[in-house]
Amino acid sequence: MPFTPHSILHTNSVGMMARQFEMDVTADNLANLNTPGFMASRANFQEYLFDNVPASLMNGPYRGAAVRPNTSLSYTLGPMVQSGNPTDLAIFGPGFFRVQMPDGTTGYTRNGAFQRDAEGNLVTSSGLRLIWGGTIPSTAKDIRVTADGAVEVRVGQDWENAGQITMATFENSSGMINAGGSTYTADESSGPPIIGTPNADGFGSLVAGMVEQSGVSLQNEVAQMMLAQRAYSMSLRSLQTSDEMLTLAIRLRG
Known part of the structure; x- marks a missing residue:
């Protein structure tokens, strides 16, 4: 699909929303670290991204194929x-x-x-x-x-x-x-x-x-949170850079 200023900004913002969704899911897992019988959840990112991409930016077989964001359970039994x-x-x-x-x-x-x-x-x-x-x-x-x-x-x-x-x-x-x-x-x-x-x-x-006991692994969830935070920061920096480039392009055209 063609890359336009709008599509670039939108892609970065959707990436941030996806990582925020992952951090929320991970935070809930950590909150239930001591909840008996609790099973950790995992975010489904591909579905989340499709759900937030406007149909106007999607071509070919992907048009109209968006699904709702959701989570899946990690069926790992606790001790x-x-x-x-x-x-x-x-x-x-x-x-x-x-x-x-x-x-x-x-x-x-x-x-x-x-x-x-x-x-x-x-x-x-x-x-x-x-x-x-x-x-x-x-x-x-x-x-x-x-x-x-x-x-x-x-x-x-x-x-x-x-x-x-x-x-x-x-x-x-x-x-x-x-x-x-x-x-x-x-x-x-x-x-x-x-x-x-x-x-x-x-x-x-x-x-x-x-x-x-809870099936949540503290080590896994902390690592997952760190990865999600890092990806969120990268998307934020990319969004800021794209915004600066777009602003510069508008000034040059003016």
Whole structure:
């Protein structure tokens, strides 16, 4: 495509917006360094640039091919830490817990730091209720969860089955949308949830008394932030140089 003063200035400004987008995503990753079950996000730059290029500056097969800027999840699992709490659950392998969002829809998380509420539900620290087939009776003295998700409680001297925990997997987990913290929602990119039993084919197993920590690597995110800041500064200098050259050209023509 022909390079005009407008296209050069626009290209530099779009480069700055893309790097700012990357820095915002990286900053959010760093803010969730200690959030259990959090998965880092990555900015998709090619899509971001296309979304900000006017159709008048795009030729041939690229005309009208712009897409919305977005992020993809880095499906890197965090380290497992022992807590000793019987309602803390870690997923060893693929899968997400299903939780009920405030608007009634279903969210998905690997943060298994659950606690029992007054109604016998298992809830996250933010109050999201685990979707499973049962409740914990108030008379339960002990709780145990098996690798395949069976929840058992001890009432008196006997152990009783209280329900079954199921999980969800996705064709493309990286395409899920972050709904805040370590909770995610399904999207067209992720595909619909596939529901199954822990420890079954294609699903991870559950280990009680452990919690998965954040999957964010401090070293990687700091390096990513430094690269993005450097690229932003280069785009800014290029924009300033282009503006100075354009101003000089206008003066010479005048």
